[in-house]
Structures are given as structure tokens and as C-alpha cells.
Amino acid sequence: MSWSLADARFLLQRASGLSRRGLLSLRTRGWRTTWERLIAQLGVLPPRLREPLWFPEGEPTAPAAIFSDPAPRASIVIPVFGQLAHTLRCLQALAAHPPHAGCEVIVVDDGSADDTQQALAAIAGLRYLRREENGGFIAACNDGAGIARGEYLVFLNNDTIPQPGWLDALLAPFASQPDTGLVGAQLRYPDGRLQEAGGVVFSDGNAWNYGRYGNPDDCRFASLRDADYVSGAAIAIPRELFRSLGGFDAHYAPAYYEDTDLAFRVRASGRRVLYQPDAVVVHEEGATSGTDVASGIKAYQTRNRERFAQRHAQALAAFGDASVAPSPASVHRTRRQILIIDALTPTPDHDSGSLRLVNLMRLLIHQGAHVVFLPAKRTHADEHTHTLQKLGVEAWYAPYAGRATAWLREHGPRFDTVMICRHYVAREFLPLVRRHAPQAQVVFDTIDLHYLREQRGAALAGDGALARAAARTRALELDIIARSDLTLVVSEAERALLAQDAPQARVEVLSNLHQLADDGSPYAQRQDLVFVGGFRHPPNVDAVRWFVEEVFPLIRAGEPGMRFHCIGGHVPAVVQALAAHDGVLVHGHVPDIGPYMRGCRIALAPLRYGAGVKGKINLSMAHGQPVVATSVAVEGMHLRDGHDVLVGDDAEAFAAAVLRLYRDESLWQSLATHGRENVQRHFSMEAAAETVRRVFLTGAR
Template sequence: MPIPAEARFWIARALGLWRRGWASLRTRGLAASWRRLQLHFRRPAVPALPLYAPDALPFAPFAIATSDAPRASIVVPVHGAFAHTLACLRALAAHPPRAALELIVVDDASPDDSLARLAQVGGIRVHARARNGGFIAACNEGAALARGDYLVFLNNDTVPQPGWLDALLGTFDQHPGTGLAGAKLVYPDGRLQEAGGVVFADGSGWNYGRNDSPDDCRYACVRAADYCSGAAIAIPRGLFERLGGFDQRYAPAYYEDTDLAFAVRAAGLRVLYQPAAVVVHDEGATAGTDLAQGPKAAQVRNQSVFAHKWQDALRTQLPAGSIPTPALLHRGQPQVLIVDALTPQPDRDSGSLRLVNLMRLLIGEGAHVVFLPANRSADGAYTTALQQLGVECWHAPFATGIPAWLREHGPRFDVAMVSRHYVASELLPLLRKHAPRARVLFDTVDLHYLRERRAAGLSGDAAALRAAQRTREAELALVAQADATLVVSEAERALLAEDAPGAQVRVLSNLHEPGADGLAWSQRRDLLFVGGFRHPPNVDAVLWFVREVFPRIRAARGDVRFHCIGGDVPAEVQALAASDGVQIHGHVPDLQPWLAGCLAAVAPMRYGAGVKGKVNQAMAHGLPVVATTPAAEGMHLVDGRDVLVADAAEAFATAVLRLHQDEALWTRLAANGRASVARHFSMDAARGVVRELFLH
């Protein structure tokens, strides 16, 4: 009887964990292996959204920091309910944004003493209307007074949370083509009120996510929305004026925000929901919630007005009565699932940078990307960064388990890519069962068996050689099962042409963007190595370089320093800091000062596989590289044209010293290195393969 896919998953996971643990003990030692095990099983709790609320103190005059040269003009319409207005204004005063702003409060003939009290709030511009005209009239008049590049409409019954405005405005910076951005709205008790709106074919609407957890993975990424509630939205002022403002046919209120969103899209721009802009909204505090009478009654009438105006656009919307899901919301896009062992950390290792740039490339090509780490762990700012790109990231507790998650979500995917053989061995049977229409891609990252075999040969370890053979069998089995296999170099593709003839193998190498220019040759100093030390070849490389190569360099040039940058530094590498001229920095989030100021990068790898991100990264910034043959393998590099290649310690030191003496050589390598990255390791270079494998 065949073993069910779910059972095979758990068996493969247990066996894989045991094998990798034993291999890690042999190569890394007990302490480093224990840290890796903790990382694998890490399940940090997802915190409840902390909500700020100003103290409900009696009114006293105060001021809000505003600017005469604002980037954003916040328009707050007010009709009575001063207690709500006061809380909103106090929140704006308590947590001023980085962006310069002006605050225009439109008093729409309030029946209470709002106008008199607003006069005692410093920094705001108060516009008083003689007669009550409703939300649309108040907002349009406030917008006409604005001076900022962006208009931000904010209900007075809201409490904006710290960072909300900068996040909202940042949407336009990070996502070109955005015409309107809306906030995540939550109820005062912390429940989600709206994560962007959905409009059905009959013109009716749906507050996506209402009453769910605001931390739910479905609502945590930037995404296109049919509309965003006018309670907290931003739009370029010029665009708002070109569109004629809020349409008066919906006066006094309701559907004007939905209509504006449809007009923005009709102008060829996007409407995006921004989860990082969190605003507490006391829905109905000023207009009530009764659809049969009062201001809310206009909502029913305006649905038919809206449906008539936008009848052509509504034909492509979901049928009324549908239950919106991520699968349905992205039904018009190729949906791509990517699974890796951990959430990528692009400032720590080249494999992560490659994966993140692949996601960016896919999104730019119109795909919707879903990322699931095999350990189901959120990873703080790294997860948030993916979500801000528009990646739908899943993690515990919202992804309760990989088999269950795939049962629910698998059917929607057109392509599923799994990185690393030990992850793919667990998931491929589940993907075949629960994602039956998906093209399954096996991303080797690098061929592990090749790296392990080389390491075993260097050390002469017979047990390690047998382990490499087992890894080879596992990887080749996955190559046979997958619809296509991705490798990072032509050298690895050629190897698989021998070891797995007939398999579809494509090269998708490192992905880099051009780096900024640095200092001139005459102003540069020192040597740079970049690499995370969870990768054993990096440990071996640095130990060999400092012990065998660097003393020769220092003997000729005693002023040269060696900057070693990379996280998870083991004790044996940290001990090298005692050597003259050696600086062990550990993890550094921003490498730019070293890339711009060092004279050369070194890649002294004695074994490994794949292509070396440290080499690509330096070349992309115009920093010449001295590399060993294993470090330069498969990278289309010619010694003396693109890099300098040397394997023996004396030859490596001589190559480094040449760059200190020959400005013409340095300049030639810098220019050719940049050109090589653009030709072989850029987003444009990968676009054809990505379109073929993921989008066709």
C-alpha cells in the first residue's frame, strides 16, 4: 500500500532532520549545531497589535507640529462629536510623522462648540462652513485649500497609530504607479475592521477581513484593493484635482471613496492597501449604522448610482454573494508559491538576496507571490520587508501546519518552487497531491552534493564522502521528480546534464542591481570579505586567508587591514581578531561604506558550489575581486579581465598587491566587473528564464 503524502512528509522531515543534524555536528560542532536546531524549531509568538489611545482628559489648548511646506495635507471633516475630534488631534500631536504636513480641519457647521475649541488648537488650519453639506462637500472644500503633494483624508472618529502617515505615503515611493493608498482600519477593541475593500458585480461592497485578527497573514501584505475606506486614504493632490474630487452625485456621503478608487484605476493607476498604516476607527460614531434611516440610508441609494456609473467595470468583479479569499482576490494573476527553509535575510547571505530579488522580479512581471518558510516562523523585519513588497507571507499560528495549509491553499497555485533538497524532499509529494495544477520547480540554490563532495576531498574524510553520496542520490531523485530544476551556474547545469540526463535544468543565477559608485582608487584602503559563517566554506576561507595569505600582504604593505563581515561568527574566526590588521565585524546591515571605500574584495574559497554572491556583490559596486578558482567557478569570469584568480597563498597575496600598485588594472577590473554583472547576474538577464518557467 502506498504511503500517504502527509505521512511521507513527516517521515521525510524526521529523517532529514536527523541526517542534517549529524552532518552539522561533524562539520560545525555542537554549539553551532544547537543554534541551527533552535532556529529550525523557532516559533516566536505573533504579538497582538498594540493600540495607542490618548488619555481622555478634559480639553486644554495644545498644538500640533505642522509645516508651511508640507508633503501631505491632512483633511479632517468635522460635524460635532468633539470628543472624537479631540482624540484624533491628540494622537496626531503625540506621534508626529517624519513627513512634513499641514492639517486642515473642516468644521461642517457643527451643532456643538467644536469650532470654538478648534480655534484653541495650534498649528491647524480651520475652515468653517456656514451650512452642513456632508462628507463630500467638506472634503472637497478642504482639498481645495491644500498645499501638499498628497491629500490625506482622515475621519475625525479615528485614532491614527504611530507611523501611520509615513507608511501610507511610503506606498507611493515603494510602488510606482500607485494612485491611491488606504490604511488598515481596526476597531477600538483590536478587531480588524477593513484590510481594503472588495466590490461585487452588483456594486455592493465587502470590508475584507472584518472582525478577524489584524495580524492574520491574509491582511499583512500590501495588495491591490477594489477600494479603500475614505476614513483614512492618501492620493496625490494633482490626481485628485484631475479626477474632479469626490463625485457630488453621491452627496452627502457614501460610495464617494469607492467611486474615487474606480476613477483612479480608470486613469491607469493602482489602488493599494497598506497594512503598516494602522488607524483605529470608531465606525458609525458620527453617522450611525442604521441603513434604513439617517445618513447611512444614503448608502443604499448610492449603491445603485455607483452601479449605473461603473456598469462596464463591474462586469469583471466577483459575483455578489462570493466569499473573498486570497485565491479569488488574485484570480487575474499567476499565483506562485515559494517555499524555503527560512525567511530570506538578504543582508546576510547571497541565497537570500537572490530569492528576494526573484520575488521582486515576479511581482514586477505581474505575478502574485506567496512565501511559506518551512519552519513556519515569522522573522520580524525580514517578513515585514517581504510583505511591503506585496508578498503574501504565511507563518504560525495562522499557518497551522504545512500539510493542512497546502490542503487549503494548494489548488490556487500555477507554479510552486521549493528551495533546497531537504525541504523539497518533504514537500514534493504534498504539492503533487494538493497543488495538482502547479508546475513544480526544484531550486537547488547550489548543488549540495557537489559542495559536500569537494569538502570531503579537501579534508580526506571518508564518512563525509559517503554522506555526500547520499546527498547526491537525494538531489538527483528530486531532479527527476520536479517539472524543472533551477541551478545557479552553467557549471552545475553541465554536471546535471551528465548525472541526470533528460532532466529539464535551467540556470537562474544570482540577481543583483547596479551598486552606487564609491571612492576613487587613490582614496581607497583595505580588503573586504563578506559571508555568513553558518556556511562552512566561508569559515575555511577566512581561516586560510588570515593564516596563509594575509601575513604576506602585511609584510609588503603594513598599513593594509582586512575587514571580515558576516553573521554567526564562530570562536575560531573571532579569535583571528587578535592578528595584526584583522577586524572581525560580525553582521553589518549596510555594507555600502566598505563597498565604497575598500580597495579590493577577496573570495578565498577553497571549496564550495554554486556562484558566490560575495563576488557578484563586489563587482556590482565596482569593487575589484581577487578570487580562487572555486570562488570564480561558473561565473563567466576571465582572469585579468573581470577578476584576478589565484589559488596558492603566495599567488593570492601577489594579486592583491597588484591592485594596490596598478591603477589602470584596478579601473579595468572595476568597469568589466560591473558589465559582467549586468550581462549575467542582473534582473534583466534573468527575465527570460523567469517568464518561461513561472509565467507561461
């Protein structure tokens, strides 16, 4: 596609914004950190590479034994009719990579005339059920379900090669997604191409394998999502739900459309039907039934389509026309579609802003929306992109996401709301969104008011150049607020400021979003102090330097054995150098923050400037860990000194508060209890649910 004037404008806005932010970074972070950030910003990461498919080596042979749990979580039911070689390869694959979940394997022999009975009867652990007469796929599956003991039934064709980890992934949505009723695997051809990424049903009853012959890494097919139906070649369903629905309906005997009918009945019961891309199963399509719909058992597909269309005519009226190719817009047609644009893919294990954004996506999905995420940089961020996909977020990245103009031209018309994070990202994308998604409500998420943070930093440093840069940021941020339909801030204090600076703006408070953790170890089993915060954020660098150089010596004078744990990614040299001080441990990024939340006695927030709501405070309080902070750090957080938190603004007051809390178990327990209550009341998912519904999910669909 050729370059357009819109592309040129977009790149010009990006270049000017990057230049301005680079100059500001030089003054606040120094040249070394600024250079590292620039390389990260301009570098392009390749999309993740697909792992090669696994196949059994050599000739098909029966495994000597297969896993068998006496109290299985899942029962794998495999219907077979002849085709022993396929069955043996399927069982070899299962035996080679046992799942973490306890399982049993049930093979239902539907009257095979070959050596199936002799071969399978010798496999230790396998439950073998033989039908005397051939009744077809439906009868065999229902018989297998009848003797199953697992909480979940997993129906698996014998002409499949399940890939490592497939079953645990197939069962995962039942724990992570509310009201899940049926989950289908990603089916692939032996050459690695997609066979099915969930099924699409049309208003005439015809069905289509979404993604057929496509690339499994294509963003359209790589995330957990609702599907019209999922192929019975590899599906999971709660056993009690299957039985309450009467199993596969014999109306479609011997086979075909029974899986589509089951999906419609599951959905009618109030449960969801999901496609799980992480459950990869290779399927030799047609190995047992052929592919010719004019002859053999495959001919039942045409007859059963008519039966299905008659039975579900009322529901099918809301489905699309078969003449229109399925697309991301059509497969999510029943849900409000929300596009979120940010500079980079969120990294919730690194910073509180990312945690807030991921939890917002989770909350939107739980309230019934379909969420799409586009990083301005268009990179695949490895496990962080995969985290979004596992949640059910349609996450985009290059090369599948083209230039911003082209991508929005294609996808813009499907969105009900577009949320753009950070003023410099909004400055680039807002004109494109207005042009290509004119129907969408535009929400500007400030993350925090950048100009307020910069003003405070300039005042603390007494730097006139920083003050002028803050004034420029203020003008840019207020301009974006004026051109957006709604602006999100994280505190009532910031809403009050915008009531003065942008009185015409519609502003809503959507603060940090946290889930309460366990309350960790008791007071007597905890020790030391901890700070958590990413060091790309200049206020965090200033905070730990001030604490270590001016406050910590006063604390060590009273408690000589006290240690200070400094945790956060992208550690600059000035912070790393603090490790030379006695008792200071600079850990950098820690993948699992839990041990420090559960084991350190006090969390610190010694910020001397900043804006927004401090995730580090919420994080600690959610774990039952009391906090000592400055007034700036607790701004807008509904906290009271002495009740939920201790506050100190100069070195002497801060050190005294730390020592007092460290030594007073009763005060410690009181602050721990009240801090958790504060998170539940103001910063939990439940507390934000109504605001999210009002901002994103009301109005005409």
C-alpha cells in the same frame, strides 16, 4: 483536525532528512555548531506581539499647535460636521506623533453648529476652512483638496485615532511600488480587532470590509496588497491624480460609495489600489453617520450602491459572487499566484541566497504576480517576515499557518506555480504539493547544486565518508530534479553539469539578483581588505582560515599596516580565534554592510571549494569594489582574470594579486568599472526579467 497518513509521511521525511544533514554537519562543522543549528531548527518562535493601541489621555482638548510645513509632502484633509470631541481627539493624536514627512493639516468645517469653529481657530498651524452650508462628506473633501498644497492628499475621518507612524507608512507604497494610485490604512476598532484590511467588492456592487473582527496579525491581513477599494476613512492619493479624476464624484452626494467609485476610477487610469497594514488607524465606526442603513445619512449607502453598480456594471462582471466568502484565493483572483517554500524566512542582510530570493519576490511582484511565502519551520522571523510583508508578499507563520498538509489542502488549489527551495525541503513538500496543488507547475530551486559543493569539499579534505555523503546528496538532488517540472540553477556551469547528470530535465538559469549601488569612495580614500560571508556555510569557514593562516602573512610582509575585515554571521570558534592574528578583525554580523563596501579597497573571495554563483563577489562589484578571488569562486560568473577580477589559486599567487591591485590605482579603477558592468549585464534585476517572466508568468491563468 486529526492527523493523516500524509502528515505522518511528511514528518518521516523531515526526520530522516534532518538526521542525515545533522550527521553531515557533524563532520564538516563540528558538534558545537551542529548543536546550535539543531536548537535553532527545532525551536519555535512566537508570532510578533501587537503593540498596544495609543489613545489620548483625559478629556478631549485642543492641542495648542499642530505641525505645518510650508512646502508639505502631504496635505491631511479632515472633514467635520459637529462631533467636536471626536475632532479634538483626532487632532491630539496627530499632534502627539508628528510624521517624518512634511505635512499640513486642513480641517473643513461643513457648517457645524457646535463650538467647532471657536475651538479650531485657536490651534496654531492648523488650516481651517468653514463652509457656510452643510454639503456632506464629498463636498467637504473636495473643498479641502482644492486648497491643499501637498504632493499627496490624505483624507482622514474626524472619528479616528491615527496611530504612531501611520502617515509615513501610508505614503511609503508610492515610493516602493510602481504605479500606486491610492493607498488605504488598516482600520481597527478601539478594542484592537480589525475593522477593515482593504475592501472587497462583489459583482452586484455590494462591498465588504475584508478581515472584519479579525486579528491584525493574521497572515491574511498583515501584508501590503491590492484591494478592490479602500475606505475613505483614511486614504492617500497623489493630488494631481485626484484632480485629474475630478475628485470625489458628486453623483454619490452627500456620501457613501464615493471611495469605492474613486478606487475603480484610479484602477481604470492604470494605477493600483493598495491596502497598507502598517498604517494603523483606530476608527469609531458610525460615530458621525450611525450604522442603520434604513435611516439618516446612512440610508444613502443603499441608494448609492445601486448607482455604483449601474455605473461600473462592465467592470463588476469580473468580480466574485456575494454568496462566497472572501478568501486569499479570491482577493488575489486577477493575478498569477506563486507559492514559494523554503526552509526559513530569507534574511537578505545575512546571506546572498536570501538576497536572491527576496529580489526574485520583488521582481515577481513588479511583473504583476501575487507572491505567497511559506517557511517550512512556520515561524515569524520578526523584521525579516515584516520585510516580506512590506514588499507585498503574503507571508505565513504559525499559529495561522497550520501543519503543512492542512495548509496545502486549503491553499494549494489557488496557485499557478509552486517553487520549492533546496532538495531537502523539496523532498518533504513535493508529494504534498503534487497532491493538493495538482494544477500548479512545480519549480525546484537548487540555490546551488549541493552535491557539487559536497563533492568538492570531500575531495579537498580527502575524506571518504564525506564523499559517500556527497554521493547520497547527488542521488537525492537528481531525484527531486526528475520529479519537478522545471529546475533553477544559478550558473551556466551548473546547467552544463545537469545536461550530463539529468539530460531529461528542463533547466533554467536564474542567477543572483542585485541592484547597483553607488560606487563608493575613490581609490585614495579606501584602505584594507574585506571578506563577507555567513559562517553556517562550511566553504566560507575554510576560505577565511586558509587566507588568514597562509595568505595574509605574505600580504602583511609587503604591506605591514594592512588590515583584514572578516564579516559574517554565526561565527564559529575557529573563525573567532583568527582575530588573534595581527591585522585581522572578526566583526561577525554587521547590520549595515555599506561602509565596508564603500570604504575598503579590495574584497576577497578565497574559496577553495563550493558551487553556485558567489553573492559576495556580486555584492562588492555592485558597489564598485574590485575583487581578488580563486578560480572556484569566479566559476560561472562571466568574469575574466585581469579584466573584471584578479584570480589566484595558491597562497603566493593570491597574495601577489592582492598587493598588485592594492598599489595600482589604474588597475583598481579598471576592475571597479568592469565589475559593475558585469553585474548590470548578468546579475541585475533587468537581466533576469525575461527568465522570470518565462518561468513563472507564461501559460494559461
